Amino acid sequence: MRKLKRIAEKSDNLIEIEEPISSGELKSRQADYPALAPNQFAKKYRSQLFQPVKVNWKRKAFEIQLNSCANPYCKWFGMQQERFESVKHKPYRYKLTGNPKDNEQRVTCNPDPVRPEVGYMTWNCKSTTYSNWSAAEEIARLATIRSVQDLEAEYSFHRELCVNEHMTPFAHPKEFYKRGKSTSNSQKWQCKACKKITNVLPKQRESFSYHQQRNDVLHSFALALVNRTPVKRTCEMLQIGSNTYYSKLEWLYRRCLEFLERHETNKLANMNFDNLWLNTDKLIYNLNNIRRRGHSNKRYDNLEDKQMQTHIVVSADVHSRYVFASDIAYDWDARLDEIERDTLLYKDDHVDDFSRKNARLRFSHAPQPPTEHDTQSQNEYMAELAEFDRRRKYIEGLHVNSTYTTFAQFWLLKQMVNAKEWRFVTDEDSSIMTALYRAYAREISLGEAHHFLCKIDRSKSLQDAFKEHQEGRKDLTAWGMSHGIDDASISKLAYLKLKEIFKIHRFYEEIPIGSKNYRKWAKNPIEHPLPSIDQGWFWVDCTTDLSSYEPKQIANMILNVNDKATSAFMQQIRRRISILERPLVTARGDGKSYIYANFNPKYAQYALTILRTFYNFCLPYKSWDKRKLTPAQRLGLTDKQFTIKDIIYLM
Secondary structure, X not given: OOEOEEEOOHHHOOEEEOOOOOHHHXXXXXXXXXXXXXXXXXXXXXXXXXXXXXXXXXXXXXXXXOOOEOOOOXXXXXXXXXXXXXXXXXXXXXXXEOOHHHOOOEEEEOOOOOOOOOOOEOOOOEEEOOOHHHHHHHHHHHHHHOOEEEOOOOOOOOOOOOOOOOOOOOOOHHHEEEEEEOOOOOEEEEEOOXXXXXXXXXXXXXXXXXXXXXXXXXHHXXXXXXXXXXXXXXXXXXXXXXXXXXXXXXXXXXXXXXXXXXXXXXXXXXXXXXXXXXXXXXEEEEEEOOEOOOOOOOOOOOOOOOEEEEEEEEEXXXXXXXXXXXXEOEEOOOOHHHHHHHHHHHOHHHOOHHHOOOOOEOOOOOOOOOOOOOOOOHHHHHHHHHHHHHHXXXXXXXXXXXXXXXXXHHHHHHHHOOEEEEEEEEOOOHHHHHHHHHHOHHHHHOOOEEEEXXXXXOOOOHHHHHHHHHHHHHHHHHHHHHOOOOOOOHHHHHHHHHHHHOOOOOOEEEEEEOOEEEEEEOOOOEEOOOOEOOOEOEEEEEOOOOOOOOHHHHHHHHHOOOOHHHHHHHHHHHHHOHHHOOOEEOOOOOOEEOOOOOOOHHHHHHHHHHHHHHHHHHOOEXXXXXXXXXXXXXXXXOOOOOXXXXXXXXX
C-alpha cells in the first residue's frame, strides 16, 4: 500500500552535484582575492570553462558541459576542449575571446591543425559561454519541483526505560496491541510492556483527507482553477479564506505530481519511440512584483519595476499535442543571503560569469567592497549594492535566465523519453536554439536529431490568414492539374510538390575551400505549401544537415513542421488560468492592467502543472482522424479519458 506523499524540497538533494572547486583552490582564492586585480583573478581561475560538472541522479552518473561549439555544421560541434600535443605550439580546439565587462565572452573555434581536409570545416564559430555548475543547479531545481517524496514521521512507541524500547510495530507486531483507528483513519498501536499508545501515519487509501479540512470543496476548487476563476471569486463561491485557497492549490499540485508519476513517468520509462517530434516555445507573462509585508511605504522612489517579464518554457509532442513540460524560469527558493555566502566563499564577484555557481540567476553574485587592486569605484559599488538590497524588500526568489531553464528542460526530457530519433520544431529564438544544440549535441552529430525552424508572421489578422489558407489550397490544386494529378488529396499534393522542390532546394550551401566544398547553413527557408487556417503562409528552415536524406524523406519531414502543439496549450494557459491571462485595458483606456497577475511564481508553477495534467489526460480534441481523444490517449500513455475526480482520487 502506498505511503502518503509530500512535495520534494531543495534539501532532499534528489540530484547530487559534485562541487567543481577543490578545497585547495578555495584556500588559494581566499589568498589571491585581495592581492590580484579582478581580471587577473578571473584569468587564474578560469578552468571551469571547459571542466564538466558531475551529477548523480537515480543511481546514474552524468556530466554537464555546455561550453563547446554550437554550430551543427562545424567540425568541432559539441566536442569538448582538447589540446593537440602532436602539433607545433600545441594549439587548443577552442579559445576564449571577448570582453567580460561587456558580457561578450565567447568560445571561439580554432582551425583543425591535424586533419583540416577531413569532414566538416571549422567556421571560426563564436558560441556564448555558460556556467556548467549553474546549469546543473537548474536541472536539480526542475527535477525537484516535479517530484514527490514519501512522507516519513519519527515515532516514539515507548515510554522511558521500556524493556522493548528498540522494537517497532512494523518489525515486531507481536509486541504491540492494535487499538483501533484514529479520526484520520490511521492505525493505533500500544506497547504490551509500557502500554504507550501511538498513532502512525495512514496510507493513501486509508485517509484521502489527511490534514485536509473542507476536502468536500476540492472538486469545485479544481474546476474553478482550470476555468479562469479569479482567486477572490473562488474564495467567495466556496466560502473559504485565501490561506485555505493556497493550501488547496498546493495539495492539488501534489496530487497531480503523484498522478503524473504513475501515469506519465512510469509509463514513459517502458515506452520506445522510433521518432519523436517535439515543439518548444516560450510564453511571456508579467509578474506582479510587490514588496514583502513590512517593507511597503508611501514613497515611490527606490522601486523595482511593478511588472517583471517572466518566461514559461513549454515542450509538447507535435502529433499528439501531449505537453511533456511547462516550467517557469523563476527560482522561488533562491535567497539573497545564500548568494552572499556563495560570493564570500567562492569569490564569485571577481570570476567570470561562466565560473559562478549562481550565473543562472538575476543576481549571480553579491556586491563586495572594492579591494586594493579593484577596478570598481566606491560609487559603482554603492549603486550595485543599493540595487541588490532593494531586491530584499520584494517577494522572495529570483528570475532565472531562460536559456538555463530551457537546457534543463531538454536535458530532463532526454532522460525521461526513450526515442531513437528526435525532431525539434521551434521559432528562431536564440535561447531555445542554443539550449537545444547543447542538450542534444551528441544526437545531432550522429544524425539522430534534426532541428526545424517554423517562421510565422504573428501580425496577420485571422481574415488575412484564412484568405492565404484558401489561396494555398487553390495553388496546390492548380499545380496538381498542371502536372497531370487531379485525383490526389491536398496533403498528397503538398508532399509531391515538396518532393519536386527538394530535388533542387537545399537548406545548406556549399563553400569551396581549396579543392573541396564544405557545407554551411544557408538560412534559405522555403514557404510551406499548406498555409494554416489561422496563421496563413509560414516559412520552414532546417539548421541541421539533411544532405544524407532523399527528397521524399525531407518532404515528409517538412509536412510535419508546425507549432500547433505549443500554441494550443498556451491558448489554454491564457484562457483557463486567471493569474496568467492577457492584460486588461485600464478603466481610463490609456494603458494595460495586470490586475489578476500573481505575485508569487511558485503558485503559477502549481497552476501550470495542474492545467498540464488536466489538459493531457482530461481534455479530448478532434483531429484529422475525426476521433475525439485526449493527448495522453493519442501518445499511447493510456486508453481512457480521465476526469478531475480521477486525478484528485488517484484513479
